[in-house]
Amino acid sequence: MDIIINGDRPTILVTNDDGIDAPGLRALVQVLVSADRYIVQVCAPDSEKSAVSHSITWLHPLSVKQVQIQGATAFAVSGTPADCASIGVSKALFPSTPDLVISGINMGSNCGYHIVFSGTVGGAREAFFNGVPSISVSYDWVAGKSNINDYTLSAEAILPIIDAVLVEVKNQTYPRRCFLNIDLPTNVANHKGYKLTKQGKSIFKMGWREVSSDFQGGKMLSTMTMETYLEGPAEYDSPTVSADYRFFQREVRGTELDKEDDTDHRSLREGFITVTPLGAISQAEIESQAYFKDWLPRVAQCFSSSAFRCP
Numbered sequence: 001m002d003i004i005i006n007g008d009r010p011t012i013l014v015t016n017d018d019g020i021d022a023p024g025l026r027a028l029v030q031v032l033v034s035a036d037r038y039i040v041q042v043c044a045p046d047s048e049k050s051a052v053s054h055s056i057t058w059l060h061p062l063s064v065k066q067v068q069i070q071g072a073t074a075f076a077v078s079g080t081p082a083d084c085a086s087i088g089v090s091k092a093l094f095p096s097t098p099d100l101v102i103s104g105i106n107m108g109s110n111c112g113y114h115i116v117f118s119g120t121v122g123g124a125r126e127a128f129f130n131g132v133p134s135i136s137v138s139y140d141w142v143a144g145k146s147n148i149n150d151y152t153l154s155a156e157a158i159l160p161i162i163d164a165v166l167v168e169v170k171n172q173t174y175p176r177r178c179f180l181n182i183d184l185p186t187n188v189a190n191h192k193g194y195k196l197t198k199q200g201k202s203i204f205k206m207g208w209r210e211v212s213s214d215f216q217g218g219k220m221l222s223t224m225t226m227e228t229y230l231e232g233p234a235e236y237d238s239p240t241v242s243a244d245y246r247f248f249q250r251e252v253r254g255t256e257l258d259k260e261d262d263t264d265h266r267s268l269r270e271g272f273i274t275v276t277p278l279g280a281i282s283q284a285e286i287e288s289q290a291y292f293k294d295w296l297p298r299v300a301q302c303f304s305s306s307a308f309r310c311p
Contacts, residue, residue: 002037003166005099010166011039013098013127015084017052017106017119020044020067020076024105024139027151033071035159041098042074043088045081054122055080062087081123089132099169100162101127104137105151109183111265112202112258115278121181128179128280133169135162135180140268142186154184157191157273178277183268195272200263207253210246 003010012032016025025044032040046065056079063078064087075093077084085101087093103123110118120136127134139146139154161182168174181199185191258266264274 003163003170005166005170009037009039010099010169011041011096012162013041013043013085013088013094013101014072015042015044015081015088015101015103015123017045017049017081017103017123019048020046020074022048022107023148024107024151024154026069027148028102028105028137028155029069029072029074031152031155031159032162040072041088041094042069042072043077043084043093044074045084046076046078049080049119051117052080052119052122053117054082054125055119056082056086056126064093081119082126085123085126085134086130089127089130097132099133100166101132101134102137102162103127103134104139104182105154105184106136106138107141108138109140109265109268110136110138110181111183111268111274112200112263114203115181115199121278124179124181125278125280131176133165133174133176133179135165135182137182137184139184139188140186145186150186150188153188157184157188158182161194161275178279181264181274181276181278183264183274183276185268185271185273187271188273190271191273192271193273195262195267195274197262197264197267197272197274197276199276199278200258200260200265201256202258202263202265203256204252205256206250208248209251211249213245213247 014025014029014032016022018024020042025042029040029042032038062083065076067074067076073094077087079087081103085103089097089101091097101124103120106118106120110121115121118136118138120138124134124136135158137154137158139150141150161180165174165180260266264276267274
């Protein structure tokens with residue numbers, strides 16, 4: 001199927017937070033290039049940048065280096081996923097603005113409150129801020145069950161969504177007030193289909209434990225599970241050891257899961273490919289809005305009195 005926008009094949013910009021050499025990004029790019037119906041660009045961090053949320057580089061210039069990825073024009077950037085999306089759509093690096101930005105495929109799901117931590121989602125959100133349609137994509141990697149080929153299966157599974165979005169972009173009917181967050185289940189080869197979901201409230205409860213100065217931690221995923229496909233400990237950059245320093249390692253101490261139906265995490269666990277529209281920011285729930293609508297006038301009234309004896 002050919003999708004022509006303004007007389008040309010559509011341009012897709014790919015970024016991520018696992019780094020430009022990550023297998024998830026490479027599998028996605030390979031599938032897009034093999035489809036032979038897109039112009040594929042890559043602008044991704046030069047090293048792993050998981051869980052940096054929407055962090056941006058402000059005070060220092062970015063370093064950018066062109067790298068070889070077959071079938072694509074690719075650059076490795078010293079910044080965050082949001083930096084990469086920003087410079088990628090700016091026309092400073094590429095000659096034109098892409099028709100679609102895809103951030104991923106992330107190693108680990110990005111559901112519920114973990115969307116706040118996610119650099120993968122941050123890359124897609126930055127494109128959305130710049131008026132470019134975008135999708136963040138994550139695969140629910142589980143150590144011992146998943147393998148590298150699952151990234152290719154995930155990329156192939158979302159091609160219909162990518163093409164459908166590009167058709168809407170071509171027809172100027174795609175909604176511009178949201179972007180999409182897609183999560184693919186661990187058993188992606190036998191997924192149950194696409195399911196429209198809402199962002200839930202699932203979260204891993206985190207704590208801290210004191211460790212020795214020579215401790216080497218694992219790679220923290222966007223899922224906060226500490227699972228990794230890498231063998232051996234990750235490099236650990238510690239300050240110069242002296243008696244003045246103590247060391248603490250973050251660890252998972254429990255999980256709080258969604259109780260509602262049609263949430264992203266719950267549907268993902270049921271084996272669906274979840275498609276969750278997201279906005280720029282998370283708004284408070286209706287109940288909280290109602291509470292503060294009554295609360296704020298009372299606060300103002302208290303401070304306007306001389307007694308300041310409000311409960």
